[in-house]
Amino acid sequence: MKIRIVPPEPEIEYSEDYYEWMARAMGEEKAAWARLPREEREKELTWYHENFNTPDDLAVWPPELDGGKYNP
Amino acid sequence: MPVSTPLEFLKIFAGQLQQAEIPFAITSGMACVHYGLQQITKDSDWIIPAEDLGRLRELFTRLEGDLPPWRISYRQICGAPLEAEFMAHGWTSHLSVWDSAGSVEHKVDIFSKPPRVRSEELQMDAEGWASRHIVAQMKRTDRDKDWPIVHGLGQQLSEHQRPEGLLHLAELNALLAAWKAATQQEREQMTARRPLLRMLADRSEIDPLYFERRILLERLIWERVNEQRHTRYTRPWRRFYRSWRQELDWEWPSSEAFTAQHQRLLGAARGYGLPPDPLADTPKEALVETAVAAVCQVAAAAKQEVAEVLPPVYELLP
Numbered sequence: 125m126k127i128r129i130v131p132p133e134p135e136i137e138y139s140e141d142y143y144e145w146m147a148r149a150m151g152e153e154k155a156a157w158a159r160l161p162r163e164e165r166e167k168e169l170t171w172y173h174e175n176f177n178t179p180d181d182l183a184v185w186p187p188e189l190d191g192g193k194y195n196p
Numbered sequence: 197m198p199v200s201t202p203l204e205f206l207k208i209f210a211g212q213l214q215q216a217e218i219p220f221a222i223t224s225g226m227a228c229v230h231y232g233l234q235q236i237t238k239d240s241d242w243i244i245p246a247e248d249l250g251r252l253r254e255l256f257t258r259l260e261g262d263l264p265p266w267r268i269s270y271r272q273i274c275g276a277p278l279e280a281e282f283m284a285h286g287w288t289s290h291l292s293v294w295d296s297a298g299s300v301e302h303k304v305d306i307f308s309k310p311p312r313v314r315s316e317e318l319q320m321d322a323e324g325w326a327s328r329h330i331v332a333q334m335k336r337t338d339r340d341k342d343w344p345i346v347h348g349l350g351q352q353l354s355e356h357q358r359p360e361g362l363l364h365l366a367e368l369n370a371l372l373a374a375w376k377a378a379t380q381q382e383r384e385q386m387t388a389r390r391p392l393l394r395m396l397a398d399r400s401e402i403d404p405l406y407f408e409r410r411i412l413l414e415r416l417i418w419e420r421v422n423e424q425r426h427t428r429y430t431r432p433w434r435r436f437y438r439s440w441r442q443e444l445d446w447e448w449p450s451s452e453a454f455t456a457q458h459q460r461l462l463g464a465a466r467g468y469g470l471p472p473d474p475l476a477d478t479p480k481e482a483l484v485e486t487a488v489a490a491v492c493q494v495a496a497a498a499k500q501e502v503a504e505v506l507p508p509v510y511e512l513l514p
């Protein structure tokens with residue numbers, strides 16, 4: 125098996141339809157987060173990781189249920 | 197020494213793999229964060245070809261000897277040894293990695309034959325991110341929360357003018373727009389992979405409820421095929437694990453170095469008959485047929501109706 129390396133897709137601004145779908149399917153807050161540039165989104169995720177014992181992909185939101193990092 | 201966050205660890209581990217010239221693609225949750233479709237995750241999922249797993253184990257041995265030393269351990273969930281004889285056939289290996297003494301536990305899952313992904317389509321960009329299409333294929337699970345992500349990746353692909361968007365979109369208007377933008381050749385190629393698209397060509401007006409039912413049937417097919425495939429791995433793993441844990445003074449995961457853990461797990465897997473290829477004795481067509489029968493029953497659908505949206509076997513179980 126070979127993994128083919130391809131050039132990265134250019135960053136594009138998605139249509140309003142895309143963000144409207146996201147707000148409908150995932151909520152306004154997530155749609156607003158998705159509009160942020162990638163660096164900002166990563167900064168926000170790092171903040172969560174530093175301040176909460178955030179759940180992994182299989183766990184249930186909200187992270188508070190899993191205990192805060194400094195408040196286990 | 198500062199503790200690495202999951203995102204920092206991702207970059208550190210990717211750097212180690214690059215230095216060791218081990219090919220990889222980052223997929224699943226972290227890739228969805230990267231593509232702006234999932235806000236939170238801390239585990240990471242990596243596709244690493246089976247033929248490179250020996251070098252990955254060597255890297256782990258070296259990192260455990262580094263200063264400060266890393267610690268790498270298997271986790272106690274359904275998975276196989278990080279060995280080509282198992283991993284080339286669709287098993288996953290689940291590890292915990294600590295990249296320093298005070299590090300948090302980083303959960304690392306490794307695939308060599310990711311589910312639903314055709315090997316010829318395996319692509320990543322220069323930073324190591326699996327393509328949107330690959331991530332979308334892997335997200336066709338039986339978890340409700342994964343399906344909006346599949347559609348979202350489809351939307352993004354379409355906005356990047358990629359015909360694969362047609363394989364993943366689940367809303368009528370978005371599909372019609374993508375269909376309109378595709379060339380005739382792309383339409384034919386994508387319809388061969390996703391028969392549901394035929395209705396876009398055949399009908400001038402589509403009843404939204406008719407469309408919704410077909411989308412539901414199609415999703416049920418993916419879910420039930422996934423269930424059929426997945427249980428072929430979990431059942432023998434449970435049998436293997438129950439037998440193995442009868443050993444005297446059994447403890448897993450042990451506190452040994454990774455190489456010793458690996459030898460112990462590999463010996464147990466071979467000794468207690470964990471099948472390297474759990475799908476070897478079952479024709480893929482038979483798995484799909486069982487899944488289709490379940491869909492017909494659950495959705496009260498005629499076999500013909502399900503057949504209209506049934507993707508080819510090579511698409512469901514490549």
